[in-house]
Amino acid sequence: MDDxxxxLRYLRARRGELLAKINGLDEYDVRRPMTPTGTNLLGLVKHVASVELGYFGEVFGRPSGRELPWFEEGAEADADFWVPAGESRESIVELHRFSAEHSDATIEALPLDAPGEVPWWPEERRHVTLHQILVHMCVETAQHLGHADILRELIDGSAGKGPGDPNLSPRNTEQWAAHRSRIEGAAREASA
Incomplete structure (x- = not known):
């Protein structure tokens, strides 16, 4: 397998894991702000899909033709990070799938050293290659997946990729509570 x-395999896996974070939740839970800055699950999906269209579209002269009103001039700041009641979950999931298909087509069509230009980056950094942007989007998607992991755990206790995730210790609810209590105790002792 080449680089x-x-x-692309890593990017696809992180995309799928991010989208899975909204599975099984009601409309309130996928949209509700979980941090003081308003971070929410459906907004993370919307943001990642939106920026991916830009990075694998405009940057390489392959615009998707998809209008994203939250990025238009005069749009509200951070409008790509939340979903108003009038926007459906289905429309965001469809945007996520559309973005992935468009991005994959760009990635498959171009060599890793294909040049691009990121007009919203500073002049000294805006000239890039497909390789750079692929790494950038793997990192950005993974970063937002990490946010989503925490939000989902706060909403309903689901952690990682679900039951059987090899990255999580196999503990039951009582064992997790005891583990957390031990960590809390250590934090309090260290701060004394």
């Missing part, structure tokens, strides 16, 4: 195929 491009490896990076």
């Amino acid at each position: 491009k195929a490896i990076l």
Whole structure:
């Protein structure tokens, strides 16, 4: 497997894991702000899909043709990070799938050293390659997946990729509570 195929495999996996974070939740839970800055699950999906369209579209002269009103001039700041009641979950999931298909087509069509230009980056950094942008989007998607992991755990206790995730210790609810209590105790002792 070559470098491009490896990076694309990682990007696809993180996309799927991010989208899975909204599964099984009602409309309130996927939209509700969980942090003081308003971070919410459906907003993270919307943001990642939106920026991916830009990075694998405009940056390489392959615009998707998809209008994103939250990025238009005069749009409300951070409008790509939340979903108003009038926007459906289905429309965001469809945007996520559309964005992935468009991005994958760009990635598959171009070599890793294909040049691009990121007009919203500072002049000294805006000239890039597909390789750079693939790494950038793998990192950005993983970062927002980490946010989503925490939000989902706060909403309903689901952690990681679900039951059987090899990255999580196999503990029951009581064991997790005891583990958390031990960590809390250590934090209090260290701060004394």
